Amino acid sequence: MLVVAGSLLSAIQMLHAQDGKGAAGPAEHSNLADFVHRAPPQPTEIWLRAAGGRIYDNWWDALDRRKPEGTHPAYPGAGKRTGANTWRCVECHGWDYNGKDGLYGSGERYTGIKGIRGAVGRDVNRIAALLRAEPHSYKRELINDEEVQRVAIFVSRGQDNADRLIDLKTGTARGDPVRGAGLFQTTCAACHGFDGRALDWGAAKEPAYVGTEANKFPHEVLHKIRNAHPGVVMINLRGFPLQDAIDVLAFARTLPSK
Ligand code: HEC
Ligand code: HEC
Known part of the structure; x- marks a missing residue:
């Protein structure tokens, strides 16, 4: 082993x-x-939703493309970010998919742009067309037609209702940490270790472990649990009941931050 x-x-x-x-x-x-x-030869609905979620997170890491240059032309002057990150769907629409009406309602990542919750259930081709047109203007060299379909499938049929799963004020995950511990120990721990500290993506003096992230950014971690982190070998729980993901998140919030 x-x-x-x-x-x-x-x-x-x-x-x-x-x-x-x-x-x-x-x-x-x-x-x-x-x-x-890459995509499997016969992509399933489950795979498409998770793959679309990774494009939403960071399409160039997910798709192995070059990072875009400059700031996205539609990124508002009111926002504080610049550069490639402003080309990520999440940067304008949020980890809770609620845009200005949720997590990004104020602070560092405020953009004043609405979320994508209103597009749940919308026709996938209409969403795809929206991503080609202004203000998005994603060209085919950046995200090709098949990949645009994927992220549109995520938007239409793959978004979780974060409001019901995580308390916006306290960050508390509405899950069972005891059950989550069992899931974590038998899946996540293969790479992250039993205490979530085997991988560290933080800067030199500021470690970032699963526990650090789950406490600071529970919505982001839920998104990663459901779709995986783009550009690395990581599993996701998309194929399992949503409750599993929220239980894992509840447990991850008990892991050490440092
Ligand atoms: C630079 C900022 C920015 C980025 C990046 C961005 N969007 Fe948008 N998006 C917008 C703006 C602005 C609107 C229009 C909002 C409005 O009508 O008030 C919008 C609207 C939408 C809508 C329609 C929402 C509705 O309720 O009708 C969807 C769906 C959407 N975006 C998905 C995406 C996806 C998927 C990506 C990534 C591939 C993405 N966006 C990236 C700025 C952005
Ligand atoms: C096969 C290995 C593997 C498994 C299994 C795995 N991960 Fe990961 N995970 C990774 C790698 C690799 C990264 C990227 C770390 C980095 O950027 O240095 C990552 C990143 C993350 C991140 C951080 C993303 C960020 O940068 O903000 C979180 C949170 C996370 N994983 C949680 C989980 C959880 C929870 C599970 C179980 C459901 C899990 N992972 C299972 C390999 C794995």
Whole structure:
């Protein structure tokens, strides 16, 4: 078992080394790279929703494209962000999908733009057309037609109603941490460790572990649990009942932040 875990971890590290500029490692030629960046020959509805969720999060990492340059032309002057991040759906519409009416109603990530909850159930082709037109103007070189369909499927049929799952004021996840512990120990822990600290994506002095993130940004972590983190080998719980994801989140909030 250790051998399997070790080779999985080194494959993950190789994929990381490729982020943008690094030399291509053997993982690029393996089925793990396919899992991260390619579509299965017959994509299922479950896969499409999660893959669309990763595009919503960060399409260039999800699709292995070059980072866009400059600030998105539709990013409002009132917003505080600049550069590539302003091309991410999440940057304008929020981790709770509520835009200005939710998490991004004030503070660092305020944009004044509405959320995408109103588009739940909307015709997928209409959403796809919206992403090609102004103000979005996503060109085919950035996100191709098939990929635009994916993110439109996520918008129409894959959004969770975060308001019902997480208390906006306190961040409390409305789940069962005891049940979540069982799910975490048997899935997430393979890569993140039993205490969530095996992977650290923070800056030198400020570690970022599953526990850190789950306490600070529960909506973001729920999105990652349901869709996976784009551009890396990570599983997601999209194929399982929503309650599983919210239970994992409730448990993740009990993990150490430091
Ligand atoms: C730079 C900011 C920005 C980014 C990035 C962005 N959008 Fe939008 N989006 C907008 C604006 C502005 C509107 C129009 C809002 C309005 O009508 O008030 C909008 C509207 C929408 C709507 C319609 C909402 C409704 O209720 O009718 C959907 C769906 C949507 N965006 C999805 C996406 C998706 C998916 C992505 C990523 C592929 C994305 N957006 C990226 C700014 C952005
Ligand atoms: C196969 C390995 C693997 C599994 C299983 C896995 N992850 Fe991950 N996860 C990763 C990798 C790799 C990253 C990227 C870390 C980085 O950016 O350095 C990541 C990133 C994350 C992030 C951080 C995203 C961010 O940057 O904000 C969270 C939160 C997370 N995982 C939670 C979970 C949870 C909860 C589970 C179980 C449902 C899980 N992961 C299962 C490999 C995995």
